[in-house]
Amino acid sequence: MPRKKTSVHKSAIIKKRGVPLADGIGAGKAWLIKTPSPKGLRKKTTHPRNHALEEGKVRHAIQLLSFVIDNAIQQITRRAGEVHAHIFVALKEVLHDPTVLEQIVKIIRTKNYSAYAAIKEEFEYLEKALGESSLHSMREMVGDLIEIKQGLLDALMNPLSLLQDEEPGEGMEARVIISEHLTPRLVLESRGKSIRGILAKHGGKNSHAAILCRALGIPAVSSVENIVDPQFAHATVALNGATGEIALSMAREDVSEYVKTGETVAESGGRQIAAPEQLQIFANINLSEHALQAIASGANGIGLYRTELEFLAAGKFLTEEEQAIKYRNLVMTMMGLPVVIRLLDVSRDKIQPILDTLDRDIDISLRGADFLEAYPDILIRQATAIARAGNLGTVKVLYPMIRNARQFRILKNIVAGIAKASGAPRLEHGVMFEMPSACNDADELFAEADFGSIGTNDLLMHLFNLSRETAAAEVQEKSQDPLIWEYIAQVARSAQRANKPLTICGEMASQPGFIQRFIDLGIDSISVDFIHVRKLQQLIYGPDGNRRHSR
Amino acid sequence: MEARILIVDDDAALLFAFNKIFRNAGYEVDSADTIDEAKKLIDMHPYQVIITDLKFDANNQTGGYEIIKYVKHKAPETITVLLTAFEAEDLSPGAIKPDFYLKKPVKFETISEIIHQIGIPRK
Numbered sequence: 001m002p003r004k005k006t007s008v009h010k011s012a013i014i015k016k017r018g019v020p021l022a023d024g025i026g027a028g029k030a031w032l033i034k035t036p037s038p039k040g041l042r043k044k045t046t047h048p049r050n051h052a053l054e055e056g057k058v059r060h061a062i063q064l065l066s067f068v069i070d071n072a073i074q075q076i077t078r079r080a081g082e083v084h085a086h087i088f089v090a091l092k093e094v095l096h097d098p099t100v101l102e103q104i105v106k107i108i109r110t111k112n113y114s115a116y117a118a119i120k121e122e123f124e125y126l127e128k129a130l131g132e133s134s135l136h137s138m139r140e141m142v143g144d145l146i147e148i149k150q151g152l153l154d155a156l157m158n159p160l161s162l163l164q165d166e167e168p169g170e171g172m173e174a175r176v177i178i179s180e181h182l183t184p185r186l187v188l189e190s191r192g193k194s195i196r197g198i199l200a201k202h203g204g205k206n207s208h209a210a211i212l213c214r215a216l217g218i219p220a221v222s223s224v225e226n227i228v229d230p231q232f233a234h235a236t237v238a239l240n241g242a243t244g245e246i247a248l249s250m251a252r253e254d255v256s257e258y259v260k261t262g263e264t265v266a267e268s269g270g271r272q273i274a275a276p277e278q279l280q281i282f283a284n285i286n287l288s289e290h291a292l293q294a295i296a297s298g299a300n301g302i303g304l305y306r307t308e309l310e311f312l313a314a315g316k317f318l319t320e321e322e323q324a325i326k327y328r329n330l331v332m333t334m335m336g337l338p339v340v341i342r343l344l345d346v347s348r349d350k351i352q353p354i355l356d357t358l359d360r361d362i363d364i365s366l367r368g369a370d371f372l373e374a375y376p377d378i379l380i381r382q383a384t385a386i387a388r389a390g391n392l393g394t395v396k397v398l399y400p401m402i403r404n405a406r407q408f409r410i411l412k413n414i415v416a417g418i419a420k421a422s423g424a425p426r427l428e429h430g431v432m433f434e435m436p437s438a439c440n441d442a443d444e445l446f447a448e449a450d451f452g453s454i455g456t457n458d459l460l461m462h463l464f465n466l467s468r469e470t471a472a473a474e475v476q477e478k479s480q481d482p483l484i485w486e487y488i489a490q491v492a493r494s495a496q497r498a499n500k501p502l503t504i505c506g507e508m509a510s511q512p513g514f515i516q517r518f519i520d521l522g523i524d525s526i527s528v529d530f531i532h533v534r535k536l537q538q539l540i541y542g543p544d545g546n547r548r549h550s551r
Numbered sequence: 552m553e554a555r556i557l558i559v560d561d562d563a564a565l566l567f568a569f570n571k572i573f574r575n576a577g578y579e580v581d582s583a584d585t586i587d588e589a590k591k592l593i594d595m596h597p598y599q600v601i602i603t604d605l606k607f608d609a610n611n612q613t614g615g616y617e618i619i620k621y622v623k624h625k626a627p628e629t630i631t632v633l634l635t636a637f638e639a640e641d642l643s644p645g646a647i648k649p650d651f652y653l654k655k656p657v658k659f660e661t662i663s664e665i666i667h668q669i670g671i672p673r674k
Contacts, residue, residue, distance in 0.1 A: 052637060059636035060562070062656035067568035070659045074575045096658060159564030
């Protein structure tokens with residue numbers, strides 16, 4: 001059936017909005033990139049006598065893509081530093097994961113599939129599995145898998161297409177990429193091609209590609225509906241990577257003015273936020289080994305160390321000794337800067353993969369503090385490990401998903417008792433405000449706690465009944481709802497009354513448009529993923545970041 | 552002696568990518584996409600390491616061994632690395648063996664480590 005085309009008047013300006021991924025305003029001619037559909041050699045099945053040949057093709061394709069990624073690592077290291085090169089290192093690790101190759105070979109042998117069909121089947125299975133994960137970080141990896149799949153198929157069918165020209169395209173007109181998926185290689189290949197921005201239908205804020213866009217200063221917007229449309233192939237485009245605004249002109253007019261209405265970093269022209277002297281920018285980390293990156297970013301300390309991800313990375317419940325080594329290394333690396341260690345924030349999606357490493361049944365419907373209260377032996381093991389690092393620096397313990405003051409008191413007494421017995425009585429104890437009930441109980445909680453931290457991601461979910469599957473655009477919209485701001489203000493007022501420090505973390509914390517509001521509410525510190533620290537410091541303190549460390 | 556690496560593969564894309572990462576990593580690299588071209592280069596330059604693919608085309612399933620045999624005859628001290636995407640142990644004609652036999656996919660770091668151990672200086 002012929003495709004019905006939307007009728008658009010040539011002189012009309014089409015406005016759209018997506019999820020802002022990387023700050024900045026970009027404008028240029030649209031460059032529509034459609035996922036290539038390789039021709040020839042695309043047969044699905046093969047004769048069993050060709051199994052070895054097809055396996056060889058897969059191995060060869062992985063080899064080529066691996067070297068292409070190595071080139072990307074070298075380029076990014078030169079342009080944005082080793083921290084961002086790790087994005088491609090992560091891609092390479094997935095590519096070299098032996099189980100992926102094993103599965104592809106198994107598909108070839110059991111289904112008589114060609115290399116092409118086997119790669120496609122395996123990666124589409126992985127994409128679906130990760131795409132359905134309730135773990136946000138897992139879903140963000142789908143873009144990487146699409147990148148690897150497409151890279152492998154290119155390596156099989158059109159290998160020379162993988163080898164982009166690194167030379168700057170002098171004299172080329174400014175262009176804005178429009179693509180189905182935002183992938184790291186797409187971002188990297190934009191180098192030297194006069195790319196002023198990227199618009200994508202799919203691509204998460206924390207995806208590797210988005211991180212790379214921010215590192216390289218390429219404005220990007222995702223979740224843009226109906227953007228990969230041939231009618232836009234000859235349009236001019238402008239995007240605002242801070243607000244998500246997009247404008248297109250079929251008459252090829254300059255549409256930059258149409259996206260300059262929002263609050264943007266680019267528009268601020270170096271305008272500094274009115275920040276109090278004591279405002280701290282902390283780094284969120286998932287693994288203790290990220291401490292060096294946190295220090296390199298200029299963070300004032302670690303504002304959130306998500307310890308459960310350390311367990312997940314190890315693929316098991318860590319012993320006290322294993323935990324103690326990680327916590328001690330982290331605290332020593334931070335050399336006196338504060339380290340907020342969040343106790344295990346267990347949830348079904350996080351614990352499921354390592355459940356069988358426990359020699360007993362546990363109730364995986366419990367989350368955060370409920371889980372710690374139900375399984376005190378696991379809490380005691382972790383508290384003992386933290387206490388062993390307690391005297392090596394400034395260690396603060398954060399209690400996740402606290403419901404009320406009663407629950408906090410019970411858990412704190414256990415941890416404080418262990419800390420005292422271990423000779424580390426200096427540990428501080430803080431509440432993570434993620435449950436509306438805890439926010440309503442904030443005065444009572446601050447009477448018991450040494451500090452507080454608002455986890456905006458879960459608070460948003462609880463207030464608006466969102467799930468981890470909720471589209472990023474809707475979460476973005478809810479983060480501007482007065483209700484969430486009322487809750488944040490309520491906790492901030494309680495913290496001020498009790499004279500206790502309060503940190504804000506979660507996605508909202510890294511959004512430039514919200515920073516002044518947080519400061520105006522009296523928030524003492526902002527904790528963001530370490531990759532955002534530098535940018536936030538520049539936004540608040542000016543181009544040099546004016547790094548200050550608190551001891 | 553000038554420190555030099557020769558990479559031999561009939562796959563243009565792989566040869567290009569291979570060449571580039573080694574050059575970017577600071578090595579002096581030559582490349583050849585045919586057995587004859589590789590032999591000519593071996594005649595012209597002393598190489599400390601030769602990295603070669605095993606198969607060259609459908610008619611030459613063990614061309615990599617031909618290169619290894621040639622270089623071992625001309626310059627026995629040259630370190631040879633054979634890369635293959637296929638099972639190749641049984642294909643080795645006679646007693647010719649590469650110093651390193653690596654099955655694809657091989658990480659760049661693995662090859663780099665071999666070269667590092669040999670002690671080839673970078674440019």
